[in-house]
Amino acid sequence: MAEAExxxxxxxxxxxAGLACAYHLADAGLETLVVERGDFPGSKxxxxxxxxLHPVRRFFPPIWEEAPLERHVTKERLTAMGEGSxxxxxxxxxxxxxxxxxxxxxxxxxxxxxxxxxxxxxGAIIVPKNRVDDLLWREGKVIGIVASEAEIHASxxxxxxxxxxxxxxxxxxxxxxxxxxxxxxxxxVIELTSSAIEERFGLSDGEGAAQLFFGxxxxxxxxxxxxxxxxxxxxxxxxxxxxxLMEKAPGFELHRLLDSFKERxxxxxxxxxxxxxxxSARIVPEGGLESMPRVYGHGILVVGDAAGLALNTGxxxxxxxxxxxxxxxxxxxxxxxxxxDDFSLASLSRYEESLKESFVLKELETFREMxxxxxxxxxxxxxxxxxxxxxxxxxxxxxxxxxxxxxxxWGEARRLIPSAVGDLLKVWRI
Amino acid sequence: xxIDANLALDAFxxxxxxxxxxxxxxxxxxxxxxxxxxxxxxxxxxTLGQEGEILIRYEGCLECGACIIACxxxxxxxxxxxxxxVQYRFG
Numbered sequence: 419m420a421e422a423e424x425x426x427x428x429x430x431x432x433x434x435a436g437l438a439c440a441y442h443l444a445d446a447g448l449e450t451l452v453v454e455r456g457d458f459p460g461s462k463x464x465x466x467x468x469x470x471l472h473p474v475r476r477f478f479p480p481i482w483e484e485a486p487l488e489r490h491v492t493k494e495r496l497t498a499m500g501e502g503s504x505x506x507x508x509x510x511x512x513x514x515x516x517x518x519x520x521x522x523x524x525x526x527x528x529x530x531x532x533x534x535x536x537x538x539x540x541g542a543i544i545v546p547k548n549r550v551d552d553l554l555w556r557e558g559k560v561i562g563i564v565a566s567e568a569e570i571h572a573s574x575x576x577x578x579x580x581x582x583x584x585x586x587x588x589x590x591x592x593x594x595x596x597x598x599x600x601x602x603x604x605x606x607v608i609e610l611t612s613s614a615i616e617e618r619f620g621l622s623d624g625e626g627a628a629q630l631f632f633g634x635x636x637x638x639x640x641x642x643x644x645x646x647x648x649x650x651x652x653x654x655x656x657x658x659x660x661x662x663l664m665e666k667a668p669g670f671e672l673h674r675l676l677d678s679f680k681e682r683x684x685x686x687x688x689x690x691x692x693x694x695x696x697x698s699a700r701i702v703p704e705g706g707l708e709s710m711p712r713v714y715g716h717g718i719l720v721v722g723d724a725a726g727l728a729l730n731t732g733x734x735x736x737x738x739x740x741x742x743x744x745x746x747x748x749x750x751x752x753x754x755x756x757x758x759d760d761f762s763l764a765s766l767s768r769y770e771e772s773l774k775e776s777f778v779l780k781e782l783e784t785f786r787e788m789x790x791x792x793x794x795x796x797x798x799x800x801x802x803x804x805x806x807x808x809x810x811x812x813x814x815x816x817x818x819x820x821x822x823x824x825x826x827x828w829g830e831a832r833r834l835i836p837s838a839v840g841d842l843l844k845v846w847r848i
Numbered sequence: 849x850x851i852d853a854n855l856a857l858d859a860f861x862x863x864x865x866x867x868x869x870x871x872x873x874x875x876x877x878x879x880x881x882x883x884x885x886x887x888x889x890x891x892x893x894x895t896l897g898q899e900g901e902i903l904i905r906y907e908g909c910l911e912c913g914a915c916i917i918a919c920x921x922x923x924x925x926x927x928x929x930x931x932x933x934v935q936y937r938f939g
Contacts, residue, residue: 455930526939547931582913602914604890607938672890696938697854699890699910
């Protein structure tokens with residue numbers, strides 16, 4: 419890289435938020451440089467994962483139909499796991515089969531290069547293989563970055579460097595990283611033929627399934643499992659709260675959870691004969707609204723995971739739609755600031771306002787209490803176990819005559835009541 | 849699968865220099881009882897040496913950052929230099 423370059427905007431990180439921002443900035447004619455530490459955009463990026471497109475369509479022209487999406491999800495499954503039993507709810511709806519589709523499974527090493535190409539076509543410059551080491555400051559204002567010992571000056575720096583954001587830290591915008599506010603996830607990508615996937619999950623051509631798991635697979639820790647069908651691979655993984663994992667340690671190794679998960683009878687036949695082709699890991703922001711950093715500072719905006727924009731409601735896990743929308747909104751703020759030739763703090767603060775007006779912070783506000791609610795260990799041991807056991811008792815025909823259904827249910831309820839009443843009350847708050 | 853078999857699935861471009869350092873071994877020994885780095889790392893980058901010291905296999909780091917969220921005492925951690933480290937082909 420040449421020294422002492424000056425551009426309008428430097429974006430740190432070519433993930434979804436950074437690329438979405440670059441796409442819009444370049445489209446508006448602003449000189450935009452994206453600095454990415456990986457060999458190519460996507461080479462360091464990991465998702466579970468599934469992308470919900472409806473929330474972000476309004477922020478982009480209709481480009482998504484050409485994107486390298488995997489399968490559109492038509493089957494949603496949620497599995498409560500007990501020790502030797504499990505209960506699975508499955509939602510199949512014709513609505514999921516209507517275009518434009520509701521959600522898609524994706525793989526980031528394929529998806530991100532595509533979005534990068536779209537941004538490049540608009541005129542953004544993406545420089546891979548360069549790690550941003552520092553921010554440049556003048557009179558308390560961020561005025562650029564240092565990458566591979568070269569200084570690059572900019573009117574605005576956009577921190578799009580992911581859940582572990584050193585830019586947020588260096589800009590002094592964060593609250594410190596608390597183990598309770600993050601989870602760590604591991605994933606295996608398992609290769610199977612397209613037809614095997616469709617047969618095993620009961621899918622038509624191009625359709626996909628998404629399945630979340632909670633209960634004994636995380637041994638009582640906050641977290642769960644996930645399975646997403648891609649075109650000819652399955653993404654299978656486990657996510658566990660770092661705080662919960664630290665309480666469980668010593669002696670407990672995360673990757674063993676994934677091994678045991680793969681051996682479960684609920685999973686094993688689905689991946690039988692498949693070849694693991696990749697093992698990946700990432701951290702996930704889980705703290706919600708209350709643990710977010712400040713999203714703007716003097717000369718800097720924060721987007722995507724770096725801003726902690728992720729939401730886990732147990733039923734739904736989101737982040738990539740927030741990343742795309744926040745990148746687009748940051749671009750909008752910068753474009754407006756450029757028009758006024760005003761890159762002051764007050765001018766950039768408009769970004770936070772626009773996040774608040776958008777679905778991004780509205781949803782995080784709605785689910786403000788969720789992170790606290792999910793810290794309850796009973797959600798991950800007692801309840802899934804009790805659900806599976808009581809259904810088993812209802813279904814089981816033994817040698818003895820069966821008792822009344824109400825007796826079975828009452829027996830189970832008495833075991834749960836001491837804690838369940840309080841926990842149910844909490845449900846009303848989320 | 850063993851962790852090594854898991855990591856063998858991935859492509860790595862290994863830098864000569866480690867991007868992870870122990871700030872001060874004595875600090876780990878004296879101030880850390882829990883040794884969280886040994887357990888929270890999904891790639892088992894951290895193992896215990898014979899003298900109770902922490903050994904680092906930075907080559908297999910998946911760059912997730914779980915270790916420095918769990919450890920606030922002893923680790924100096926940065927992303928690998930540009931162009932090095934894990935190279936995801938699926939992600």
